[in-house]
Amino acid sequence: MHDRxxxxxxxxxxxxxxxxxxxxxLSFTVEPGSxxxxxxxxxAGKTTTLRMILGLVxxxxxxxxxxxxxxxxxxxxxxxxxxxxxxxxxxxxxTARDHLKVFASAIGVSDQRADxxxxxxxxxxxxxxxxxxxxxGMRQRLALATALxxxxxxxxxxxxxxGLDPEGIAWLRQFLRGFAAQxxxxxxxxxxxxEVEQTIDQVVIISRGQTxxxxxxxxxxxxxxxxxxxxxxxxQALVTALGEQQITEVSTLQDGRIAxxxxxxxxxxxxxxxxxxxxxxxxxxxxxLEQLYFQLTSGQYAAPVQHQYSxxxxxxxxxGxxxGxxxGTPPGQPPGGPGxxxxxxAYQRPDQGRTPWGGQQ
Amino acid sequence: xxxLVKAEFRKITTTxxxxxxxxxxxxxxxxxxxxxxxxxxxxxxxxxGPEARELETVLGVDSGEWIVSYFAIARSINLATLxxxxxxxxxxxxxxxxxxxxTTFLTAPNRVSALLAKTIVYVAWGAIYGLAxxxxxxxxxxISTDSDRLPTGAGWFGLAVVGVLASILMTLxxxxxxxxxxxxxxxxxxxxxYFLVVENGAQLVLGIHAxxxxxxxxxxxxxxLTGSMAAELFLTTAESVPPWLEDGVRAVAxxxxxxxxxxxxxxxxxWSALVFGGGWISTQTRDIT
Numbered sequence: 001m002h003d004r005x006x007x008x009x010x011x012x013x014x015x016x017x018x019x020x021x022x023x024x025x026l027s028f029t030v031e032p033g034s035x036x037x038x039x040x041x042x043x044a045g046k047t048t049t050l051r052m053i054l055g056l057v058x059x060x061x062x063x064x065x066x067x068x069x070x071x072x073x074x075x076x077x078x079x080x081x082x083x084x085x086x087x088x089x090x091x092x093x094x095t096a097r098d099h100l101k102v103f104a105s106a107i108g109v110s111d112q113r114a115d116x117x118x119x120x121x122x123x124x125x126x127x128x129x130x131x132x133x134x135x136x137g138m139r140q141r142l143a144l145a146t147a148l149x150x151x152x153x154x155x156x157x158x159x160x161x162x163g164l165d166p167e168g169i170a171w172l173r174q175f176l177r178g179f180a181a182q183x184x185x186x187x188x189x190x191x192x193x194x195e196v197e198q199t200i201d202q203v204v205i206i207s208r209g210q211t212x213x214x215x216x217x218x219x220x221x222x223x224x225x226x227x228x229x230x231x232x233x234x235x236q237a238l239v240t241a242l243g244e245q246q247i248t249e250v251s252t253l254q255d256g257r258i259a260x261x262x263x264x265x266x267x268x269x270x271x272x273x274x275x276x277x278x279x280x281x282x283x284x285x286x287x288x289l290e291q292l293y294f295q296l297t298s299g300q301y302a303a304p305v306q307h308q309y310s311x312x313x314x315x316x317x318x319x320g321x322x323x324g325x326x327x328g329t330p331p332g333q334p335p336g337g338p339g340x341x342x343x344x345x346a347y348q349r350p351d352q353g354r355t356p357w358g359g360q361q
Numbered sequence: 362x363x364x365l366v367k368a369e370f371r372k373i374t375t376t377x378x379x380x381x382x383x384x385x386x387x388x389x390x391x392x393x394x395x396x397x398x399x400x401x402x403x404x405x406x407x408x409x410g411p412e413a414r415e416l417e418t419v420l421g422v423d424s425g426e427w428i429v430s431y432f433a434i435a436r437s438i439n440l441a442t443l444x445x446x447x448x449x450x451x452x453x454x455x456x457x458x459x460x461x462x463x464t465t466f467l468t469a470p471n472r473v474s475a476l477l478a479k480t481i482v483y484v485a486w487g488a489i490y491g492l493a494x495x496x497x498x499x500x501x502x503x504i505s506t507d508s509d510r511l512p513t514g515a516g517w518f519g520l521a522v523v524g525v526l527a528s529i530l531m532t533l534x535x536x537x538x539x540x541x542x543x544x545x546x547x548x549x550x551x552x553x554x555y556f557l558v559v560e561n562g563a564q565l566v567l568g569i570h571a572x573x574x575x576x577x578x579x580x581x582x583x584x585x586l587t588g589s590m591a592a593e594l595f596l597t598t599a600e601s602v603p604p605w606l607e608d609g610v611r612a613v614a615x616x617x618x619x620x621x622x623x624x625x626x627x628x629x630x631x632w633s634a635l636v637f638g639g640g641w642i643s644t645q646t647r648d649i650t
Contacts, residue, residue, distance in 0.1 A: 017648075051649065056463060056466060056467070056650075057650060072470065072472075074470075077467065083467055089459070089461055090459060092459070094376055095375070098371070098375035102371045106365055106468040108364045
């Protein structure tokens with residue numbers, strides 16, 4: 001039987017439809033007590049991965065387990081895992097309450113539970129209406145109600161925000177956070193970072209069926225500090241002056257500008273003025289999460305782009321084995337071998353193997 | 362398993378399809394039995410005339426012993442069991458169309474138990490449809506046929522058993538076909554076309570050139586299940602039917618080229634098992650995307 005850990009482990013999973021690789025060697029672990037975002041552009045393989053976790057799609061290689069078991073070894077899976085997969089999973093001529101009663105009996109919970117979950121998602125008044133007349137948002141709520149029937153320990157949601165109005169999204173956000181706060185597991189996919197940014201703690205970002213980033217969202221956020229890009233009359237004198245003020249994280253860009261980390265543009269300007277170095281341009285470079293996400297996933301349809309940061313830093317890919325688990329991953333939990341954070345070699349130039357968050361490892 | 366069986370029963374009873382299809386089933390079974398019953402009755406009345414009597418004496422037959430209502434019963438059952446066929450065909454194809462198959466598989470311990478529960482429930486519903494058909498046919502026959510020309514108790518019983526059996530097997534055949542085709546309009550068109558048009562057309566040709574093949578075809582065998590039973594019952598009662606008329610009797614019963622009723626049943630059981638098994642295997646391993 002399953003170990004009741006509430007942990008989802010995806011281990012080197014791959015899926016090929018015909019000759020098309022939908023998911024390639026994906027690995028990540030979803031921990032209980034947190035909300036994990038599963039992000040990637042449309043067509044990145046999110047739905048296929050979730051369906052492999054849920055035993056609906058057979059992996060070509062690798063395994064996905066919940067509580068240490070494959071989905072169909074869970075015994076009564078509806079009482080362990082709840083899934084919201086697509087808004088259309090209903091018979092249009094069946095009422096919402098009847099729909100829930102059908103699956104309540106399949107899971108083995110009382111009919112009263114059907115009414116409870118209807119109330120939980122705010123559909124009590126619509127319980128006796130045919131689902132065919134439901135709006136997309138109501139269908140999403142009913143799908144969530146279905147997922148909650150068995151009072152599951154783990155929730156898996158595929159793009160649950162689709163069709164929800166802003167109020168519904170705010171409600172869902174609060175609901176998922178509350179669910180995770182009870183020590184349960186939430187894995188939620190989305191193609192929009194902004195949609196789930198306030199909900200998730202951990203994030204798995206995939207693109208073209210491969211893992212691009214796996215770790216805490218905060219680590220991703222902090223992985224890039226803002227830099228000040230300065231064009232100075234005498235670069236060497238400015239570097240020396242900065243060094244005297246203990247500002248040493250300085251590098252030279254190809255265009256001759258100096259990139260300064262750990263200082264504000266005001267500090268840099270003051271130091272330059274004191275040192276008598278002329279400044280021809282000061283630019284504060286900010287990195288926001290959306291931009292990072294875009295960079296991580298832009299390879300899917302766009303042509304290969306040069307990574308401005310890796311190149312600017314002049315860093316080479318770190319030698320040796322792949323980096324260890326990200327901070328926040330409990331010890332002893334293998335995130336599925338070396339595949340958990342892959343270099344997107346498929347489209348990235350070899351000299352750019354280093355990804356922007358690499359500095360955190 | 363009990364939980365899943367309950368869920369599958371609820372799936373059927375919470376939509377209107379079961380009675381939406383049961384109404385035409387009952388009407389067709391009753392109407393056909395009524396019409397065919399009157400026709401048979403009139404035919405025997407005709408044979409009761411003095412001139413026909415003379416001819417019968419020459420031919421060595423005695424229409425007074427003919428219970429033609431057997432044929433009306435068999436024919437009505439054959440036609441009406443197309444409805445449980447369609448009912449079964451919707452079992453899995455509709456779940457694929459509405460994508461409820463996802464939730465069905467998510468809430469079942471595994472696909473084998475989900476499909477097994479469905480099988481149990483559809484066998485039961487096949488029997489319910491079969492009983493409804495038998496009852497409707499019986500009422501139609503009782504209304505249309507003179508009381509001295511009604512089937513014997515054993516005759517009623519035999520036809521009722523094969524009727525319910527045919528209905529169950531047709532339902533399972535439909536379930537399998539629906540699982541293979543996975544499209545509601547697709548599977549209904551395919552089945553209706555095949556059972557009403559394609560095989561009947563083929564039987565016309567085969568009836569002349571190779572009548573023995575017919576008994577091995579799906580429609581030929583399921584019709585043989587009831588038709589051969591009717592022909593057998595008829596011939597048992599009407600001992601004076603000469604051998605040359607027996608083929609005609611079988612044709613009237615809708616069992617041209619059919620094997621004995623129990624062999625026909627086995628052949629159609631084989632067809633149902635083949636289609637049902639194919640549907641099961643394809644659903645068992647399919648990626649639900």
